[in-house]
Amino acid sequence: MDxxxxxxxxxxxxxxxAAPLIVLLQPRxxxxxxxxxxxxxxxxxxxxxxxxxxxxDILHYEMGGWFxxxxxxxxxxxxxxxxxxxxxxxxxxxxxxxxxxxxxxxxHHRQPLFYAAWLLAIAGLVGMVVTADAFNxxxxxxxxxxxxxxxxxxxxxxRALPAVFKYLIIGTIGATFYLIGVGMIYMMTGTLNLDxxxxxxxxxxDQRPILVAAAFVFIGLALKAALFPLHVWLPNAYxxxxxxxxxxxxxxxxxxxxxxxxxxxxxxxxxxxxHLLQFALFLMPLALLGxxxxxxxxxxxxxxxxxxxxxxxxxxxxxxxxxxxxxDSGFTASTLHMFNHALxxxxxxxxxxxxxxxxxxxxxxxxxxxxxxxxxxxxxxVIAGLSLIGVPGTAGFISKWQLIMAIMETGNMGFIxxxxxxxxxxxxxxxxxxxxxxxxxxxxxxxxASATNVNxxxxxxxxxxxxxxxxxxxxxxxxxxxxxxFTLAELSSQILLQVKF
Amino acid sequence: MKLFEFLGYYNYWVFAVLLMIGFYAVIAKANLxxxxxxxxxxxxxxxxxxxxxxxxxxxxxxxxxxxxxxxLYSNPLPQVLILTAIVVGVxxxxxxLAIVVRIKERYGTIEENEILDxx
Amino acid sequence: xxxxxxxxxxxxxxxxAVAIVQSSNLFVSVMLTSIFSLLMSINFFVLDAAxxxxxxxxxxAGITTVIFLSALALTAxxxxxxxxxxxxxxxxxxxxxxxxxxxxxxxxRLGDPxxxxxxxxxxxxxDNTMExxxxxxxxxxxxxxxxxxxxxxxxxxxxxxCIGVLFILDARTGTGPMYVARQxxxxxxxxxxxxxxxxxxxxxxxxxxxxxxHGEYGxxxxxxxxxxxxxxxxxxxxxxxEQAALRAVPRSAQxxxxxxxxxxxxxxxxxxxxxxxxxxxxxxxxxxxxxARQIGIIVIEAGVGMAVCGAMLSIFHAFAARSAGDTHETx
Numbered sequence: 027m028d029x030x031x032x033x034x035x036x037x038x039x040x041x042x043x044a045a046p047l048i049v050l051l052q053p054r055x056x057x058x059x060x061x062x063x064x065x066x067x068x069x070x071x072x073x074x075x076x077x078x079x080x081x082x083d084i085l086h087y088e089m090g091g092w093f094x095x096x097x098x099x100x101x102x103x104x105x106x107x108x109x110x111x112x113x114x115x116x117x118x119x120x121x122x123x124x125x126x127x128x129x130x131x132x133x134h135h136r137q138p139l140f141y142a143a144w145l146l147a148i149a150g151l152v153g154m155v156v157t158a159d160a161f162n163x164x165x166x167x168x169x170x171x172x173x174x175x176x177x178x179x180x181x182x183x184x185r186a187l188p189a190v191f192k193y194l195i196i197g198t199i200g201a202t203f204y205l206i207g208v209g210m211i212y213m214m215t216g217t218l219n220l221d222x223x224x225x226x227x228x229x230x231x232d233q234r235p236i237l238v239a240a241a242f243v244f245i246g247l248a249l250k251a252a253l254f255p256l257h258v259w260l261p262n263a264y265x266x267x268x269x270x271x272x273x274x275x276x277x278x279x280x281x282x283x284x285x286x287x288x289x290x291x292x293x294x295x296x297x298x299x300x301h302l303l304q305f306a307l308f309l310m311p312l313a314l315l316g317x318x319x320x321x322x323x324x325x326x327x328x329x330x331x332x333x334x335x336x337x338x339x340x341x342x343x344x345x346x347x348x349x350x351x352x353x354d355s356g357f358t359a360s361t362l363h364m365f366n367h368a369l370x371x372x373x374x375x376x377x378x379x380x381x382x383x384x385x386x387x388x389x390x391x392x393x394x395x396x397x398x399x400x401x402x403x404x405x406x407x408v409i410a411g412l413s414l415i416g417v418p419g420t421a422g423f424i425s426k427w428q429l430i431m432a433i434m435e436t437g438n439m440g441f442i443x444x445x446x447x448x449x450x451x452x453x454x455x456x457x458x459x460x461x462x463x464x465x466x467x468x469x470x471x472x473x474x475a476s477a478t479n480v481n482x483x484x485x486x487x488x489x490x491x492x493x494x495x496x497x498x499x500x501x502x503x504x505x506x507x508x509x510x511x512f513t514l515a516e517l518s519s520q521i522l523l524q525v526k527f
Numbered sequence: 528m529k530l531f532e533f534l535g536y537y538n539y540w541v542f543a544v545l546l547m548i549g550f551y552a553v554i555a556k557a558n559l560x561x562x563x564x565x566x567x568x569x570x571x572x573x574x575x576x577x578x579x580x581x582x583x584x585x586x587x588x589x590x591x592x593x594x595x596x597x598x599l600y601s602n603p604l605p606q607v608l609i610l611t612a613i614v615v616g617v618x619x620x621x622x623x624l625a626i627v628v629r630i631k632e633r634y635g636t637i638e639e640n641e642i643l644d645x646x
Numbered sequence: 647x648x649x650x651x652x653x654x655x656x657x658x659x660x661x662x663a664v665a666i667v668q669s670s671n672l673f674v675s676v677m678l679t680s681i682f683s684l685l686m687s688i689n690f691f692v693l694d695a696a697x698x699x700x701x702x703x704x705x706x707a708g709i710t711t712v713i714f715l716s717a718l719a720l721t722a723x724x725x726x727x728x729x730x731x732x733x734x735x736x737x738x739x740x741x742x743x744x745x746x747x748x749x750x751x752x753x754x755r756l757g758d759p760x761x762x763x764x765x766x767x768x769x770x771x772x773d774n775t776m777e778x779x780x781x782x783x784x785x786x787x788x789x790x791x792x793x794x795x796x797x798x799x800x801x802x803x804x805x806x807x808c809i810g811v812l813f814i815l816d817a818r819t820g821t822g823p824m825y826v827a828r829q830x831x832x833x834x835x836x837x838x839x840x841x842x843x844x845x846x847x848x849x850x851x852x853x854x855x856x857x858x859x860h861g862e863y864g865x866x867x868x869x870x871x872x873x874x875x876x877x878x879x880x881x882x883x884x885x886x887x888e889q890a891a892l893r894a895v896p897r898s899a900q901x902x903x904x905x906x907x908x909x910x911x912x913x914x915x916x917x918x919x920x921x922x923x924x925x926x927x928x929x930x931x932x933x934x935x936x937x938a939r940q941i942g943i944i945v946i947e948a949g950v951g952m953a954v955c956g957a958m959l960s961i962f963h964a965f966a967a968r969s970a971g972d973t974h975e976t977x
Binding site: 168171175179184187188191194199205209213 | 546550553559562566569570573576577580604605608611612615618619622623626627629630633634639642643
Binding site: 530531533534537538540541542543544545546547548549550551552554555556557558560561564565567568571574575578579580581582583584585586587588589590591592593599600601602603604605606607608609610611613614615617618619620621622624625626627628629631637638 | 649652653656657659660663664666667672675676679682683686689690693694695696697698701702705706709710713714717718720721722725726732734735736738739740742743746747758759761763764767768771772775776782783784785787788789793796797799800803804806807810811814815863864865867869954961964965968
């Protein structure tokens, strides 16, 4: 069996088929170990795929041996490759770090089910990315969504339950809207394969069902991507989920929906120039509003996780702003930011998880002076925060700079947009600074919320801390040597902007 | 023929109406189980739309009759898609109900406004 | 004549839907939903979708109702009146409706054999199934072979729901203590249901097996079969009580069925890869590709049936074995 040939499939079936086996692993710690190993295998496959893509290939795979559009086709190109790296990388790092935090939050006898759900989430997300069939995207979207609901509902915080219920309702409405859109396109073209659809849509793109279909697909995916103003499920879901789950979901959950959204827009609806222009005009103000409003709300938010969740909504705004510019550099910025934000947010939430092992209350005011007993974690938080803001030397800077340059290319309107980007970055400085200031504060009396979970008063060197340090180091590394993600991002934008006929 | 055409449009309008009824129930009702029922109506409406697409006038179910030539068959593809979608819908529903049961146990109520007030 | 009947059915669907939403008694709503599913299933049949009709009846009208009722028993049966939020809801709903109606006007006529939907991919399936698979049910062919990957995804969606319900409701499997409510003795004191059910259960299982193995020749297949067989066991549980049902099919067996079913499907795919083809390319399994495909399809349908049956049973028992008001400390 030639592994290289089967890479796209292996990416999906390794986590998928491992999940039922994990459920059987009852002894303590085995489920975690097996899941982490599987995640690392997945990551290895993603790296292999990325290597092939950088060498110039595009990977095709016909499921069941049937040619597209009769069967389902898998298609991996540069855009898919970078998203795959984000997903499997985030999974691997968050799983390695997960043990102590999950042991603290979820009972042992339920852990095999929990870790199996985590693998299903990974499988669902990568499944959405590698496939080239519209209905297949729906199936894997539902796998990842259901697994996501299970992961979020797992923790001890009862507020997670209404949050996940709301997410379930909104997520299912989103998926169903997507299904309606795909159904209408199918009704007009007779095929479900994305490339085939793109070809068959030419000539009938003005007809109403196609336009309505585009609207439904967009709204459905926007709900899943938490695009402003459809982001309402995100803050509570991220805040009350188990901490390691937030790390994983914040790094890659909504980005896959953005990936599918951009794929649809730029593969199928590509040929209508005016449609694309309308899309840009529609998306740009939404993105700008999202960035502004979410950043402002984050500034006034008192709970650490919820503040970071709103910050995530703002960052999705940046990604979509880049995409709405319809230019090569715009897309490069957009894709690059997906990667860099995953690194920055992942690191921030890892720091939060580490704080949570020692402190029960994660409201910012309750963490006053924490830097004294958790110096490494606080330092990591500072660096990750700098990356989020976009300070030179960090990964975040590279993508923000690219975004600003892309905006400048568009001319006069550009100044307003650059202004908004800069102002929102300053707001980010404000909310990160608020946390840093509280962490390093030296109060006249003594420290914050007492540790109710763990009795250690000092910062234990465990896998979580190691993973955190590693991720922070990655932030700096990709800030100084951005070649890898940059090349993939450039290749992606070329693919998305290609006219196919 | 006219009647058949009317049926085509009627099918589609019923889909739109059912979609609206289900969607309304999901958004406007506060009771969590009512929301889930609305969600299931909403999804059923979408199934109706897909299956309406598959009908061929004068056709029959797509099970090949070996001795009949020139037999028209209805389209098998939407049926396959909806088979999958029905099962996905039931799975989501089961998970949603499990969450509602837990909410009832930990909050004592399943009305959304009461839950929001409790936190 | 059929057209009048179809129009009548569609109207009944709308009326039932309105009744479902308006009713404030949740029990009534759930039962009406079951009727709605049945009407929908008949409508599917009128539209020539036989497999889908069977699935909607088994899964939609059957399993969904049972799960809803079990959940209702654990929560509440009456909805409290609440009138806030109606305005926004009507606006949003109205917008979506107008969007859809807007799209009505250019769509192809229902039943037109020249519509784009019936060109391109569908004729290939209809023309080539007999030759490539050797059996007449095109829907099963598409489901298990041409688009088998979607079906794999679907089995894992069911698996996800199963572990999700078990996880959230904290139903223990294996040798751990079981949460079984004290008064679960079923309907033993009611003679007529007991007699009738006892006669019915074996026939239901037999029918389920028939649907499983004849999925290629007529409407049927793994999903429907799994749901039907699960229904038989659920009927047994309702009549004889939870404890008897859990002795008959213990929790570990239920979960085992799901895991084995899902893995069976996956392993067939992997086996195809090992033997040189693509994932789920059954034709490499044996010398004759047509026979190979038939064997592959039978095995994966069995996997699907097992997984769905096990999952439905696990979900039902997770709800049914709890009683309202119990706290869940370890026994």
